[in-house]
Amino acid sequence: MADSNPIGRARNPLLYLAVVATLLAGTVAYVVFAEDQAPYTTDDIFPEPVVTDPGRAPDFVFPDELRSTDLELNRFVDRFFRICAEGKYSEFKLMYTNRPGQEISPERFESTFNVLKAARITQLRRLPDFPQFEGPTWLLVAEFDLEEYAPTKQKTGNVIRLAIGRDDDRWRLLGPITQDALERIDAYEAALRKKDSPTSQPAP
Helix, strand or coil, X not given: CCCCCCCCCCCCHHHHHHHHHHHHHHHHHHHHHXXXXXXXXXXXXXXXXXXXXXXXXXXXXXXXXXXCCCHHHHHHHHHHHHHHHHCCXXXXXXXXXXXXXXXXXXXXXXXXXXXXXXXXXXXXXXXXXCCCCCCCCEEEEEEEEECCCCCCCCCCCEEEEEEEEECCCCEEEEEECCHHHHHHHHHHHHHHHHHHCHHHCCCC
């Protein structure tokens, strides 16, 4: 009896896999670019590489009195918190810096999401201009609480300090700022204020 398999699966398995891969690539391209209503969503085609429990979505609070007069910055912070609350790692990566040494792995994102209970922004202020960044840099300070099963002793009142700025011409979280670094920034700002103060000018 003639072989009913036109691509000879048994005789040439590499050719078979190549044809299957080509067909799958064409299917994805059709789903993404077809003008009619696609039967699959983007999330179906490109699923998140992390597993999060929507029932454990953390509660985020961004008080109105702490918001900036820069509406674009406020929208960025709101969207970043919403994406974190939804556990969308792929979108999170687009909003977090890709600078070497600052990467957040899927595993770290997943473990953080599943133990974070709530976060509250307590400060949002502009920092001095830094030559290594494209534009203005902002400091975001937030307190956060963890679930009781979190593997740490302190469950409430934890503090994190993050820098927000331009990276590749778009707003991004630039990574954490240590307390030591913040103290040096405060000292630098104080020196600038003292230099610009009228009392610091030499007498005529």
